[in-house]
Amino acid sequence: MYTASTAFLEALQEANVSYIFANLGSDHPAMIESLAEAKQLNKKLPEVIVCPNEMVALSAAHGYAQITGEVQAVIIHVECGTQNLGGAIHNAAKGRVPVLIFAGASPFTQEGELAGSRNEFIHWIQDVFDQRGIMRGYTKYNNEIRTGKNVKQLVHRAMQFATSDPKGPVYLMGAREVMEEEIEPITVDTNLWEPIMPSAIPxxxxxxxxxxxxxxxxxxxxxxxxxxxxxxxxxxxxxxxxxxxxxxxxxxxxxxxxxxxxxxxxxxxxxxxxxxxxxxxxxxxxxxxxxxxxxxxxxxxxxxxxxxxxxxxxxxxxxxxxxxxxxxxxxxxxxxxxxxxxxxxxxxxxxxxxxxxxxxxxxxxxxKQKDKLKELECSNSEHITPEYLTACVREIIDHNTIIMNEGISNYPTISNHLELHRSGTLFGSGAGSLGWNGGAAIGAKLAKPDKTVISLTGDGSYLFSIPSTVHWMANRYNTPFLTIIYNNHGWKSPKLSTLGVHPNGIAQQTNEFFVDFGTISDLSKIAEAAGGAYARSVKNPADLKDALTQCLNVVKEGRAAVLDVHIPTV
Missing domain, CATH: 3.40.50.1220 (TPP-binding domain)
Structure with a gap:
């Protein structure tokens, strides 16, 4: 059958989408059928990347689009999956990154009136009044597909919004019956849906x-x-x-x-x-x-x-x-x-x-500025400083390296001490919702498989990234990258924020900021258990350079690695 879902997927292919980062659900039977049929017939459609978590899915699409400038697609499950995008939609919106998000919706019939009518208890529970409203404050365009007969036009219109400056995410949704609708094949002239041309100064x-x-x-x-x-x-x-x-x-x-x-x-x-x-x-x-x-x-x-x-x-x-x-x-x-x-x-x-x-x-x-910064990079025999760590990272990167930076409280240190001088080598989320780094690194590696991708992250932002999902995906889809954790054993940024407003307050006097992670965990082991990554933890400054070299070699051999570097505590 040729359904609305078939036309939707064809439209993504026409729009040069390479990957669909998908977390599928009960709203997607027609989509799954169309994808399976395309695979059986060797029909060219975007490759599906299975994503066990929606935030990682959108972060991966985000990273890919940043590297290439090309819009990717994220397919998620009704309003639950929409909400589980979490802060990733904030990042794409504030970072002005183009991405198309599609979510199904609970069926709107319950007695078999149309193909796809309700047949699972969850269809009543997942029916909400304003699913699009969840995304309205973060998307450039949102719409509901109400018939398969113009689905391609809606997809290309959404893409036009996403890729026209200021770029950003767009959101489409469609109920199960609509996506099951059998229709005649649709052909559109994609040249008529180009993004708005760049603006100039008078x-x-x-x-x-x-x-x-x-x-x-x-x-x-x-x-x-x-x-x-x-x-x-x-x-x-x-x-x-x-x-x-x-x-x-x-x-x-x-x-x-x-x-x-x-x-x-x-x-x-x-x-x-x-x-x-x-x-x-x-x-x-x-x-x-x-x-x-x-x-x-x-x-x-x-x-x-x-x-x-x-x-x-x-x-x-x-x-x-x-x-x-x-x-x-x-x-x-x-x-x-x-x-x-x-x-x-x-x-x-x-x-x-x-x-x-x-x-x-x-x-x-x-x-003079550079000389002052160099003084901060001296090795300390007692502990690894962020400045020394960044300087050591600088020694292992080359012209073939892409840095994904979510260092948060160490943003200034990373910016000052990496000394990057080639465009296209550094990327940040452009926004404030933590956890972008892992998915974005996968997206970067998919976009540039010949590059060495290094993710620099704080321990807080590493945990926010859902590392179990990230490294399961990295292992399955052969996207090895190196994660370096600036582990200060807590959230330093809230402490700095408090001191910025109350420099001599009670929190400062009692050293109680409620940001200490307490018991030190070996964060690298999460990646090892979930995705077979090489895991290493380092505390001694004398061991740091060897650890970095070893982890980098592992990545170049085709296996992800996580180096958990312990720096002074929060």
Missing amino acids: PNAIKELAADLLKAQNPLIITSYLGRNEQAVNELIELCEHVSIPVIESCPNYMNFPTTHPLHCGHQWNTPSQNELIAEADFILVLDSDVPWIPLKNKPSNDAIIYYIDVDPIKEQMPLWYIPSKRFFKADSYTALQQLNMHLKMDCNIDSKTVEERLDKYSQYHT
Whole structure:
């Protein structure tokens, strides 16, 4: 039979979906039949990846899309599976990552009126008033498939939303009877469903921006996720070198600018004090950043001229957000930088002496900053510091390595000490729901099987990732990667948050923050038991480099590895 489910799966294939990350249920008999028939007939459809947990499924699709830019599909079970996506839908939404999610729905007939009518007790219990409402605050588009006759059009429309800036997740649902509907084969012209073309800056506005930039004595660029487009990184380097503009990465979740470049002037996260470059800047160009600074303690001067370029420059899904700026441009950063670079090449008003002096100034700043960071990397005979651990990780990575970073309280340390200088080598979730790292590493390895994937995670975010599911999947689908746990035996971030508000409070005086994990477990053994991963735990600094090398060799031989590194406690 050719059913709505058949047409749905064909639409995914037409949309260049490679994988369906699936946790199937009683709402999917027609889908399962269509997949089985396709396999029997050797019909090309996306490969199904069985995911025992929905959050891991969406995190894997998230990671794959980040690496390739290609939308993947997640199929889940009614409203239960929808809710079990958990924080992964927050991550995809806030990280602006395209993914299509489909959930079935309980049958809407109960006496055999249509194929797929209710025949299990659970169909009454899983029937809810507003299943789509669960996702409404996190998706760019949501809809219900009510007939198989236009299912392909709905899929391609959803994909168009997902892949148009600002990108993001989309959600479709369909009841069992609808997905069982037998229909005539559907053909659509997929060329008519392309994403919206990237936006540019108006020509006169480019002239104004360039003029303000060239008048500035202390210009500055701040970015967080420009590096999601590797071409944009090259354009940013060209701009910065042309007029000597320093770059700060604020809460980065990509490699946005080479950290070894003399104009790279550091990373900032929850900076507790004023950044001197931001304070002295008379011109700031913010490119692709949700939080360029935290105004409570770190902000520009009132006289600074600020320009904001982003695909979402007013953060439409953030109830409280404002960075007063001279101009806001809803534009693609790569396109905008191309425009600006082209304009500056024709501008004869560039003061070469000023450019040279700025390069010298910020090169010295860069060197001093790096020297201070190097001092923190010294080996300690008593315990492994996060700085030393990151420096050792830096020694084992090469041009073929992809880093998935969910270090949380160690985000600043990882950013500062990895010293990445190639685009497409660093990825973070872009959001705040922990547990992205494991599924995302699987997605990255599926996307780039020839790459070495390393996941850097805190012990809290490792546990949130559902490591039993992650490593069962890694073993079954041959996606070996190395997990390195920054194990401080608790949740450090809530402690830091408390101290940020109550630095001398009772919690600080009594050292009671309710974040200590207490008994130390060997977290690596979870992966060994669930997925046959190589498990190792290390506490002695003298053993660290050997452990890293051994784990990396295991991964390159085709087996996942988890290194549980004990660092100073919370």
